[in-house]
Amino acid sequence: MHVRPWQEYKRLRNVAVLWIAAFATLPLFIAYISTQIVGSVVPGFVLALITMAGAVFSVWQLITWPCPRCGEVFGVPLWSRCRHCGLLKGQAPDLCLAKTPSGRFLNG
Numbered sequence: 001m002h003v004r005p006w007q008e009y010k011r012l013r014n015v016a017v018l019w020i021a022a023f024a025t026l027p028l029f030i031a032y033i034s035t036q037i038v039g040s041v042v043p044g045f046v047l048a049l050i051t052m053a054g055a056v057f058s059v060w061q062l063i064t065w066p067c068p069r070c071g072e073v074f075g076v077p078l079w080s081r082c083r084h085c086g087l088l089k090g091q092a093p094d095l096c097l098a099k100t101p102s103g104r105f106l107n108g
């Protein structure tokens with residue numbers, strides 16, 4: 001039952017990676033091709049704007065993804081746990097985590 005939110009998280013992460021890869025490669029390639037064919041880099045420039053917008057939007061979706069347990073923003077994709085409730089990536093949202101008085105998580 002806890003798999004679906006993490007599948008959604010992985011899907012968003014993969015989409016963001018694809019947009020970033022597209023932004024890093026396709027505009028230069030298309031600009032080179034269009035220079036050869038029509039003598040203009042405008043198609044590459046337009047594609048750069050489109051892929052940049054896609055990359056920004058998909059990364060924004062990923063970094064504002066709500067934690068399946070507490071509903072707050074999960075946090076930076078490099079972090080392995082929610083910065084609000086400590087839920088680990090891939091962990092069942094209903095699993096209870098105990099915190100020590102100093103704020104550290106007992107299972108981490």
Ligand SMILES: [Zn+2]
Nearest residue numbers: 067070082085
């Ligand atoms: Zn959380």
